[in-house]
Amino acid sequence: MSNHAFMPDSYSILIKNANYLPVRKNGKRACVVKDASILIENGVIREISKSPFRQKSTKGEKIDAKDSLVLPGLVNAHTHLPETLERGVCDDATLDDWLWNHIWVMESRMGKKEAYAGAMLGCVEMIKCGTTSFIDQFYYAEELFDAVNKSGLRALLCPSVFDNCVESKTIERAFERAKEVISEKQGKSRRINWGIGPHAPYTVEKDMLLRIAEFADERNLPVHIHLQESLWEMEKAKKEFGMSPIKYLEKIGFFSDKNHQNKRKILGAHCVFVDNEDMEIMRKNELSVLHNPRCNLKLANGIAPVSDMLEKGINVAIGTDGCASNNNLFILEDLLIATILQKYLKSDPRVMPIEEAIELATINGARAIGLENEIGCIEEGKKADVIIVDMKGAHANPKHNILSNLIYASSSHDVNTTIVDGKILMHERKLRELDEQKVIDMARKASEVLLGKKDVR
Structure with missing residues (x-):
């Protein structure tokens, strides 16, 4: 100073x-x-x-x-931005019911125009709640890029790879589309970085997981994946793999390159149902956890042991998840829930003090993005992301x-x-840069398409 x-x-x-x-x-x-x-x-x-x-x-x-x-500007470490269009359409449902019978059914009607509209609405919401950077996993990555680029926000975009998504139909085509967009857009905006997002071990098979990871190695990209979010997922993994998803990923060599010389940058969304062995794997492989406390509570998916993770030296950042499950992008409110939950979980009001909670949405989020030397603190020489x-x-x-x-x-x-x-x-x-009412009107029309009320495309 x-x-x-x-x-x-x-x-x-x-x-x-x-x-x-x-x-x-x-x-x-x-x-x-x-x-x-x-x-x-x-x-x-x-x-x-x-x-x-x-x-x-x-x-x-x-x-x-x-x-x-x-x-410092706040970092929302886990979102699905076009899900703003699905806000409030399916509450009070279990994760598997919510995902398979409602959200993915609605998203089957989503086109490029709707994805862009939902992303723009999400950008408006984040600007208004003090989020300056975010990590997103979704398909229609080109439309997300256009929306974020126009908004002025900073982002790490991770095109989602899984089967039967509306943009690509097959997982093979989803992977090819992700590679196309990354190849075309990488380096086109100084505010937008790229990763890649295999959805989860229960939706992406071993060979594809490793192909995605090897592509990430070639491009020096982080890999954004959902991990151990629900008991349903844990039961499925036990039946199919005989172990937790995190132990399975270590077994197949997902956490390091094929020569086992370099750790991959893995971003694990949720990580709720983890034991000490899982956390040791996470620690030694330098996995960043993307913690979504309100979403997990709303879907009755448990409480991630965040204070234990931090104590073990695991980087934990905070996210909101998508508006279909949260139902907003208000990161400050997630910080409040995060600190209270850890006090409850440990039966100790001294756990997760205020200063530590704030780090989840600032420097820890910056570290998850890979920009800890550029954002996340107010210091001379850092990028001016400030609220x-x-x-x-x-x-x-x-x-x-x-x-x-x-x-x-x-x-x-x-x-x-x-x-x-x-x-x-x-x-x-x-x-200053966006017309809020025009964005809202555009999103309302787009949401009608997802609900099947009419086609305005």
């Missing part, structure tokens, strides 16, 4: 009167810093100063963050502990400003 005034000479954003949470500083957990000024310039946090900003004007914008909390949360409301006062007020008293609706890559996407709750 500098102690002299800024002298910006190009387009900049100056956030003044900032109480900000670095999250991490020099690799160590950091506390809230009060009354600072943060200069964002050309997409980067250029300077942080405790001295007042003395220049009378800048080539850019000034934001007064008084009575607010400035945070400002309004703490003026009655529910956020008095400010004895502003981080406590953030997690235990605030909501996503308190996010005032969202900045990604040095660009203001929302300020004072108003979107």
Whole structure:
């Protein structure tokens, strides 16, 4: 942190009167810093100063963050963005019933236009709740790319590979389509990175799992897969493999390259029903867990032992899952549930303190994406993915502990400003790059197609 005034000479954003949470500083957990000024310039946090900003004007914008909390942009580590169109269509159902008899039936009517509309609606929702980066697994990856690119958000897109999806019909074609899109779009946007997403061990057979993993090796891609989400899945794995999905994946060599020299970057969504042996496999293979507490609770799929994972050194990031099961993308609310669940699970209110919970949605999420050296903290030189949360409301006062007020008293609706890559996407709750009402209207029409009411394509 500098102690002299800024002298910006190009387009900049100056956030003044900032109480900000670095999250991490020099690799160590950091506390809230009060009354600072943060200069964002050309997409980067250029300077942080405790001295007042003395220049009378800048080539850019000034934001007064008084009575607010400035945070690194939040990371939603597991989503299926077009599922915004399926919000509320199937509640109070078991996972297997929900998935096989409702969601995949509806998605069989989804075309490119509907996928784009759902993705755009998800982008609007995430901007408004302070999410600046996310990890997504879905088909129609080209349409997701177009939506994210237009929105201004940062993403890791992992085209989904499984059988009978509406875009590709067969798993072979789904894999080929994933490779096509990645080959065409990789490197086309500095904000959008790529992975690949074999759906789960119960939907993708061994040979295909290994082919997907070897393609990931060739392209240096992370692999995003659903793991040990439900008791139904665990029972199926026991019958078919004689062991848990994680033990099965280790047995077939999924976690390292075929020469067993390099670990693959594996992102495991859910990981609810894991034992100590599973966690040891996860730890030694450096798997990142994508924890979805509200979705798991709503589907009665248990509570992941996140505090145990963190204690063992496993990286855990937080996600919402898709809106068909959550039913929103409000990551702050998932943080609240996550910390309370761990206290309950361990019968210890000291488990998962506030500072650790915040890391799930910031630096741990950045680590899952592979951008821990670029985002996830507020530090000079990091990319300017920053949010400002309004703490003026009655529910956020008095400010004895502003981080406590953030997690235990605030909501996503308190996010005032969202900045990604040095660009203001929302300020004072108003979107700057997208027309919110037009996106909502487009999504409503698209959802009617999925419901089979009419074809507006």
